Amino acid sequence: MPRPTLITHPFDVVVFGGRGDLAKRKLLPALFQLDRDNRLSEDGRIIGASRGNLDDNAFRALVEQACHDFLPEKAFDTKTWERFSRRLSFVGMDATQHDDYGALKKVFEGREEVPRVFYLATAPDLFGPITRSLGEAGLITPETRLVLEKPLGHDLESSHEINAEVGQVVAEHQIYRIDHYLGKETVQNLMVLRFANSLFEPLWNRTYIDHVQVTVAETVGVSGRWSYYNGAGALRDMIQNHLLQLLCLTAMEPPISLEANAIRDEKVKVLKSLVRIAPNEVAHLTVRGQYRAGAIDGKAVPGYLEEQDAKGGSDTETYVAIKAHIDNWRWAGVPFYLRTGKRLPQRCSEIVVQFRSPPHFIYPDTAGPFPPNRLIMRIQPDEGIRFQMLNKQPGPGELNLRQTALDLSFADTFGTVIPDAYERLLLDVIRGRPTLFMRVDEVEAAWQWTDTILNAWQQQNVPVKHYTAGAWGPSAAIALIERDGRTWHEED
Numbered sequence: 032m033p034r035p036t037l038i039t040h041p042f043d044v045v046v047f048g049g050r051g052d053l054a055k056r057k058l059l060p061a062l063f064q065l066d067r068d069n070r071l072s073e074d075g076r077i078i079g080a081s082r083g084n085l086d087d088n089a090f091r092a093l094v095e096q097a098c099h100d101f102l103p104e105k106a107f108d109t110k111t112w113e114r115f116s117r118r119l120s121f122v123g124m125d126a127t128q129h130d131d132y133g134a135l136k137k138v139f140e141g142r143e144e145v146p147r148v149f150y151l152a153t154a155p156d157l158f159g160p161i162t163r164s165l166g167e168a169g170l171i172t173p174e175t176r177l178v179l180e181k182p183l184g185h186d187l188e189s190s191h192e193i194n195a196e197v198g199q200v201v202a203e204h205q206i207y208r209i210d211h212y213l214g215k216e217t218v219q220n221l222m223v224l225r226f227a228n229s230l231f232e233p234l235w236n237r238t239y240i241d242h243v244q245v246t247v248a249e250t251v252g253v254s255g256r257w258s259y260y261n262g263a264g265a266l267r268d269m270i271q272n273h274l275l276q277l278l279c280l281t282a283m284e285p286p287i288s289l290e291a292n293a294i295r296d297e298k299v300k301v302l303k304s305l306v307r308i309a310p311n312e313v314a315h316l317t318v319r320g321q322y323r324a325g326a327i328d329g330k331a332v333p334g335y336l337e338e339q340d341a342k343g344g345s346d347t348e349t350y351v352a353i354k355a356h357i358d359n360w361r362w363a364g365v366p367f368y369l370r371t372g373k374r375l376p377q378r379c380s381e382i383v384v385q386f387r388s389p390p391h392f393i394y395p396d397t398a399g400p401f402p403p404n405r406l407i408m409r410i411q412p413d414e415g416i417r418f419q420m421l422n423k424q425p426g427p428g429e430l431n432l433r434q435t436a437l438d439l440s441f442a443d444t445f446g447t448v449i450p451d452a453y454e455r456l457l458l459d460v461i462r463g464r465p466t467l468f469m470r471v472d473e474v475e476a477a478w479q480w481t482d483t484i485l486n487a488w489q490q491q492n493v494p495v496k497h498y499t500a501g502a503w504g505p506s507a508a509i510a511l512i513e514r515d516g517r518t519w520h521e522e523d
């Protein structure tokens with residue numbers, strides 16, 4: 032039986048940067064998947080907008096190729112493609128040229144009431160100018176949603192400028208700021224785990240939790256994106272958004288409802304409670320790293336400075352570890368260790384909550400070791416939840432306690448393939464649900480905190496420490512946690 036259509040109303044989605052990397056890799060394939068799963072209404076159009084003289088058919092060919100390149104082979108079928116390709120058209124325009132918006136305007140003739148989405152998959156310095164031109168061309172209707180891709184600026188000031196410029200034309204409730212981690216099923220499940228079960232919440236505080244680790248490890252390097260990445264670095268590219276969002280969902284207070292602003296209010300409180308890292312502490316509480324040539328999965332890979340398009344020397348960090356603190360009633364004194372890096376030995380995003388050891392231990396040392404309980408929320412891959420605890424090794428001889436795990440794999444339990452985050456996010460934009468998108472004060476509060484680290488690094492001239500591709504970052508990152516008597520979680 033086909034699934035019920037989720038979007039029942041007509042819609043128009045315009046993708047600025049429609050021939051770009053993000054559109055080809057993620058957005059257009061995700062829309063195809065939604066169509067294949069019967070999620071989209073029949074009267075829904077997708078319009079690529081970008082420089083170039085493509086006609087509709089050439090654009091369709093480009094999208095078909097992208098679907099072949101970036102979807103699993105089994106995901107593509109010609110029947111869906113025939114339907115999907117009819118939705119596609121292309122407007123050749125230079126988004127910086129005001130006069131070019133006339134061509135776009137024509138596309139909407141007779142569809143003034145239809146909800147429309149402008150997805151700005153472009154460089155952030157175009158967000159303001161494009162929005163202004165859309166406004167001047169009369170293209171922003173009450174039913175318009177504007178999607179802004181990260182990076183939303185380079186620091187607090189530039190982010191504020193973009194937000195202010197866009198905010199002059201479009202109301203806040205119409206702006207959908209993407210952090211694609213929020214579209215991941217396992218990230219949404221963090222709230223369900225905490226707030227739909229009664230087991231964890233009473234323990235979710237400084238009395239019972241020793242510390243929290245948030246890891247987003249990647250095996251990929253920055254090949255192909257060197258210019259962007261070199262101006263950003265891991266703190267801006269990953270910590271300011273994805274890792275801080277994971278931290279917020281782990282640390283926030285229970286919201287009063289699922290309503291978008293109720294959740295965002297709680298996340299902003301966490302961001303505002305993050306303790307600023309002072310310049311004289313930055314060398315102690317943070318580590319910057321950069322990969323050198325090494326090997327991943329037995330294959331040699333180049334160092335950051337030898338990546339395709341690399342231009343000379345660079346001090347940009349491809350790895351960051353931070354010991355963060357949240358100064359509030361629930362978390363005072365509980366460290367949150369964050370780490371992310373490229374060219375690490377395995378792709379793995381997870382949140383580890385380590386509980387305190389029992390206050391009075393009755394078992395003899397000979398029965399140990401006694402690692403404390405850990406709850407591991409695996410964001411990707413092998414999505415699932417694992418709870419590590421001690422159990423008695425069966426047998427009549429000497430008493431032995433063994434660390435064992437309750438292990439829940441989402442794939443096995445639900446028997447389903449986990450959809451790409453962009454499918455969920457695009458669906459939510461089209462149907463006007465803002466919960467999984469970031470409000471302006473959230474983005475700015477995140478920048479406020481990361482700016483203090485960026486400034487401190489600059490002031491103190493904190494250099495990158497090198498690590499070999501395929502290793503778990505520089506040794507200083509291991510020392511960061513081990514000098515507190517703790518260890519990074521690594522699966523056996």
Ligand code: BG6
Pocket residue numbers: 181249268269380
């Ligand atoms: C992006 C970053 O936001 O997230 C990339 O710009 C990074 O550098 C990517 O590789 C990671 O996303 P995912 O979904 O593959 O974990």
